[in-house]
Amino acid sequence: MHEQDFTERDIYVTGTLVWYYYICKREVWLMAHQIKPDQDDSNIDLGRFIQEHSYQRDKKEISVGHIKLDILRHDKGRLVVGEVKKSSKYETSATMQLAFYLLELRQAGVEAVGELMFPKEKKKIKVELNEKLISTLEEAKKNIVRIIYQEAPQAPQKIAFCRNCAYAELCWA
Numbered sequence: 001m002h003e004q005d006f007t008e009r010d011i012y013v014t015g016t017l018v019w020y021y022y023i024c025k026r027e028v029w030l031m032a033h034q035i036k037p038d039q040d041d042s043n044i045d046l047g048r049f050i051q052e053h054s055y056q057r058d059k060k061e062i063s064v065g066h067i068k069l070d071i072l073r074h075d076k077g078r079l080v081v082g083e084v085k086k087s088s089k090y091e092t093s094a095t096m097q098l099a100f101y102l103l104e105l106r107q108a109g110v111e112a113v114g115e116l117m118f119p120k121e122k123k124k125i126k127v128e129l130n131e132k133l134i135s136t137l138e139e140a141k142k143n144i145v146r147i148i149y150q151e152a153p154q155a156p157q158k159i160a161f162c163r164n165c166a167y168a169e170l171c172w173a
């Protein structure tokens with residue numbers, strides 16, 4: 001397929017792909033092409049554990065399509081939804097992923113603001129949709145589609161994240 005044939009309706013950009021887009025474009029391709037990493041990876045398990053054991057009190061969720069977010073509270077007619085992350089190290093990724101979910105909610109008729117929560121650091125960051133954030137997100141989504149339609153992933157590039165990446169063996173064995 002040639003680049004000019006790309007259309008967003010052919011594929012589905014997910015929040016997870018948005019997250020990885022800001023970390024490693026090769027990983028976006030690998031994930032989108034359903035190349036399975038090692039599921040026993042301890043970092044993946046830790047992420048799941050934190051997600052399952054943090055902020056469990058008053059847990060309510062909202063689902064839109066494939067998205068499931070924790071509802072924290074209502075604020076001036078808007079929902080406040082939260083996402084738990086194990087570290088603020090990848091704050092841009094986390095912010096853009098949550099913005100992606102907020103936009104999906106808006107498109108489903110639900111106005112919401114987001115809160116990123118880093119329980120280990122006792123830190124919270126507010127994420128609110130505005131024109132600039134939406135346009136950055138739309139640009140990222142287009143680029144993700146372009147990456148996915150490439151015939152092969154980009155060559156691996158050593159970054160700090162590689163140490164914790166489930167694809168490390170595939171990239172660096």
Ligand code: SF4
Pocket residue numbers: 024025026027030155156157158159161162165166167168169171
């Ligand atoms: S190991 Fe590194 S280069 Fe390979 S997919 Fe993961 S982050 Fe990207």
